[in-house]
Amino acid sequence: MKPVLSQPPHVDWLTGAFSRTPLLRKTTRLADLPGVFADHSGWQQADPQQIVYDVEMLDTLSGSGELFTGVTHLYPGKVGNEYFMTRGHFHALREQGEVYFGLRGTGLLLLQDEQGEMHLEPVVAGSVHIIPGYTAHRLINTGTEILSALAVWSSTAGHDYAALAGGFAWRVVEENRQVQVREVQNG
């Protein structure tokens, strides 16, 4: 009998860096986010190649019941006075929740359910965010360094961006050097 010892991947709690490949990596740049920021002309004038966030995830089994693990690295920056943020999404399988763990940086997690109820949770190193099912979620970097958050979610959850085509109903901006939350004006 020869015991099989497998070396698992490692994550650096200080940076969110994974120790090894294979990793799946997706980079989202300003050019990939038309209509996401309120200041359209500010967005047009910014460098379209500017990276807003990178997602790195372990290349593991998918299928019903399997969980994915990944880290989002959200860069500091603003478009106009609005902080860099992820696009945000509902899960295609609406009932699927997700868990986020803050690793570094300073930000907010914006949660909005299907009835439009919202709240914000501060994201810092060690914060634990239980995202329930039926709840859209977006990370916002309100600080000056990279905001990194580890996430675990169902491999079958998927993403539904279309359901949020109207956007989240709150925007997080800097005014008078302070973080402010503004309600989106409709009509």
Add this chain to the structure above:
Amino acid sequence: MKPVLSQPPHVDWLTGAFSRTPLLRKTTRLADLPGVFADHSGWQQADPQQIVYDVEMLDTLSGSGELFTGVTHLYPGKVGNEYFMTRGHFHALREQGEVYFGLRGTGLLLLQDEQGEMHLEPVVAGSVHIIPGYTAHRLINTGTEILSALAVWSSTAGHDYAALAGGFAWRVVEENRQVQVREVQNG
């Protein structure tokens, strides 16, 4: 419009301690683990009140799609020459996977699927363990300090201990001051 800011719980990456209640807490003592260790007389002679492991989990939503988050603190110790370990289980909903993150201490994660295929993964601070569906899992503390691991799993996964009534097919013991893996002798 008054933005709602909610303070999430925090976890200490160095110890696995959660910052606040409500927490669900389950303590498992030697008395709760009859038949788990190979050395029956050693188990009978040990203090039945000795804590083997504590599980602390956040008291969050349950239901299809929701995820639970908790930390297992497995104490150092042995029964005979066999290291302290968790009982280990399949999920009642067999397809449900789980993710473990090592936080502190030194140990092994034993994985055994329904065909009896097994492997071991070293658990240390920062190790990431993707437990697939249909796979029983057990933590083993081979070190001299507390082994703490953070876990995320489906709230509907449940536990099926009966399916492992025959036990895992490997035992991890200390021999000549070294960690050794021994195959269970049947019959």
